[in-house]
Structures are given as C-alpha cells and as structure tokens.
Amino acid sequence: MILTTIPSFRRRKVKLALVFNPFSYKLHEENLRPIQRYFGLFPPLSLAWVASIARRAGHDVIIVDARTLRLSMAETAEVLKRFRPDVIGAMMTTYMFPETLEWLSFLRGELHAAGMRPKVLVGGYNLRVYPRESLAHPDVDFGCEGHAYYTVPELLKALEEGRSDLSGVPGLVWKRDASVVVNPHPQRIVFDDFPLPARDLLPNDLYAEFPTRRRNFTVMVTSLGCPHRCVFCEAGGCEYNPRSPATVLAEMKECAQRHGVREIDIFDYQFTADRARVRDICRGMLESKLDIEWACRSRVDAVDPDLLRLMASAGCRRIYWGIEHSSQIVLDGLGKGMRLEAAAETLRSARSAGIENLGFFLVGTPGETRESVARTVAFAQDLDLDYVQFSKLLAKPMTPLWRQMTASTGRDYWRDWVLGKETDRDLPRPWLTTLCAEELDALVRQAYLTFHSRPGFLLQHVLRCRSLTELFRKVAAYASLRFSPDRPGTEGFQAYPENIVKVALRKWAWLRRHG
C-alpha cells in the first residue's frame, strides 16, 4: 500500500490555505534583538508565489498573513474553518521551524476537531536543506523540496484525482509506509516563467521596513542565486537565474497600478550581477514613468558611475552593500573576491548620484578581536554610510562555513534544531579564539552605538526625515538599542503608528469576511 489516507476531495479543485505565522527573536540569530524588532513588516512573498502558481493551475487559494494582521492561532483557525481547506501550506525557514510547526499542528488539530481532514504541506528554504527531517513530524504530510513551479500543480492535481501513488510528483517529499521519500525533480527551473506573485491576496497597505518613506511598500525578487562564492552565504554557487527585464517591469507596473505600490525593496542577493539587465530595467522604468522609489543589494565592485546615475534616475534611492570587514585579509579568507579600495570610490559615486548607502558588516570573523571590530566601525564611519548593519558571523545551513563546521565537529546544530533535539542558544564559533558569545553581542551593540552616536550623523538623519512617523521610528529604534536591547517581544513593530488603527480595522474586516 502506498498512501492510505488520500482525502475525499476527488474531482474538484483543491482549496489551499497558505498561512504566514508570526515569529519571534531567536538567540541563534545573526542580528541583535532590536535590529530584528525594527526590521520591518514584509509581505510573505514566497507564499504569494506559491499562491499564483496554484491559482494558475485552477485551484482556490487564500493567504492568511497572520503576522501582519496580528491574528492569533485561534483566530486563524476560525478563518480556516470557514474556508474549509483541503490543504494547509506554510513556508519554513530553518530558524523559525519550531514556531511554524506549532502553528500547523494547532491549526490541523482545530480543523480535525471540526470534522475536516486537511493535509499539511510545507515548502521554503528549509526543505532544501532538511527535507527528510522536516517530514519527520507527524503533523506534516507533504513537503516541496525546491520551487513550487512543477511540484505544487502536480501534487494538487494528484490530490484532486484521488491518486495514491505520488512518486511522479517532481520534488515532492512525502511519506510512504514508514519512510520519507524525496522524489527527483528533473525539470530545470526557469524563474522568468513564474506567474507574478499573488499580491491581491495580501494586505499591501500594511507593509513597511525600517527606512520606508513611501507607501504602499512591497518587496520583489527579480533573480535567484548569485555567481559569487562567499563562505558565509548560502546564495554563493547557486545558479544565477534572472527574470527578464520585461517580466520585472510587468511586476513593477502591476504593483504600482493595481496595488498602489510606491516603494519597493528588491531582495535579490545581488541585483547588479548582470549590469545590462539592470540597465534595461531602469530604462523601462523611465519609459513607463513609474512613480516608484526602490532599493536593492549589490557589491561595490559590480557597478560603475554611469550605472549608478541611471539607477538613481530610475528611482533607486538606497543600495545595501556587502562590505563585510575592514581587513583585506579577512575578506580574502571569506572568499569575498573584492578589493576593499573599491568601497570608498563606489559609495562616493552612489552618494553623488543621490543614492543612500547601507553597509553590511560581519562581526566575529576568524581571528576577530576587540581591536579589529573597532577598526571595522571606524572604517564604516569613514565611508560615510547612511545606514549600517553589523551581523554576527554564523555558520548558516548550506554555506561552505556550515559544511566545514559540521565536517570538523561531526554535529549539525540546525539539523537537531529541526528535529526538536536542540534548544535556541548562541552557537559556538570555533574560529574565534579570543571572544566568547557574550563579548560578541556586546561588541556588536557597541558597534551600533558608536556608529550612530555621532552628533553630526544624528542631526543629519533628523533633518532628512520626511515625516514625523519616520522620525519617531528612528528615535525609537535608537532608544531600544541603547536602553532596552534585551527586552523581549519582537512582533509588535509598526513602522507607522497609525497602522495600529489600520491593522485593527483590517483584522476586523478580515474576520468578518473570512472568520
């Protein structure tokens, strides 16, 4: 017998409910608690892709963004009882795995108690790393190991037809008798073929990120992977898979015209990996006269002054640069493949084009000392950055650093975490000889305070605020870092105080419509 419990939804379209649950701060995160707290409220983009893929195959889909709408587990269960899903789906990251699992178990239990028998389907990055471990939990029925593009339509079709043999569903992780099976996925993923993410299922007016100036705000992903190979990054070595300028522009237009979007953060790992593509996107934005301001992530050696000017004229207002450290030796050890001298020149060009600069830095790199952290902070100050992010170096799943660490210690914390055998704790960094975890936290916090506590810098930021809410947000973030860095409670971030009323109203309307 292959699968004994194929449910009774034969010969009709499948009802799929995708749930985005709130998540809390973890000690094993690379960022400090206040940084997580003020990061932002973002659309569950992965689920919006899954939704559009399932809808294109003719199925009925809702997305419940419980995080943004501040729905409790019980309220979400009420919404689902009314929708009567055949399948409940969620996106799983490794770091937030237990919380998402807890939500899924609760929702499944509530629906079971109400006489429904939905299947539970999970996908997302964690499934790429730990497909079998993710399915080890009795409350999870199916997993999507990679992209949903082929897997989800095939799975929903099989469920619709009441098929019990799921071995033909590409990339599906499922349970056969007592074992977990990972089906092969022979098809190549062409990102450009994906339908546009289903933002019509999202509360687009509620999203915001820390530096937000306009709204509606959203995030976009215009390429997968990155051609570089930094040892701390999971994108390195993943095939660079860009969408065409035409598709990117179509999504931007849809965002602007249908969802009132005026600000976009492009979350690609390396947006300028293909400069010709970026030029075409920018020209397209200019031709369409899109009233959108945007941000993206790039490398200081992957742009030139002409490109920066074109990007600025097309609405680029901020670039997040991976600068990482003040030492060339450290950069070389991290496999960054970048000359440090490029930073100052590129940032100058960006600034003179009218683009704000944010620098990503790593603290706790091999051989790090108090002095080297101080040098990195001074370097960041000299670069005259508008924003900084100091993250603790972490051996994240699928990175070369993680491979080295699991091979040398014979243990994989993240695997045990997904299996429920590990607790949330600060992770060991065997490459650090002089600094312990507490010292590292203190150094990161000090780095932020030193960088931000310059009177000239503070004054400049206050003067540049375009609204009282922006000022309020920035002052609150600074106060949080200085006075209450360890205060728990991270779900409450509101980039706009008036969102409190808006969220309450939207939640009420949602529950009336769906609950």
Ligand code: B12
């Ligand atoms: C946008 C984004 C966010 C947004 C929105 C969440 C989301 N993913 O929609 C926000 C800012 C909220 C966010 C939060 C977090 N994120 Co995030 N996020 C991204 C980002 C940049 C883009 C996601 C995307 O749309 N990609 C493009 C689509 C096409 O690919 P995809 O997301 O992989 O989705 C496809 C498949 O995975 C699959 N799939 C995904 N979900 C599901 C669900 C089901 C049911 C099915 C069937 C299939 C499926 O089908 C999708 C379409 O093909 C990715 C990095 C990246 N570039 O992918 C990180 C990434 C997914 N995030 C990551 C992390 C760490 C986080 C946080 C933990 C950060 C933090 N400390 O707060 C949180 C956790 C959130 C949570 N609930 O667990 C990691 C995950 C690593 C891991 N090992 O799990 C990634 C890979 C980034 C990174 N470099 O570290 N994130």
Ligand code: SF4
């Ligand atoms: S850190 Fe940046 S450049 Fe390096 S692999 Fe990751 S995305 Fe690419």
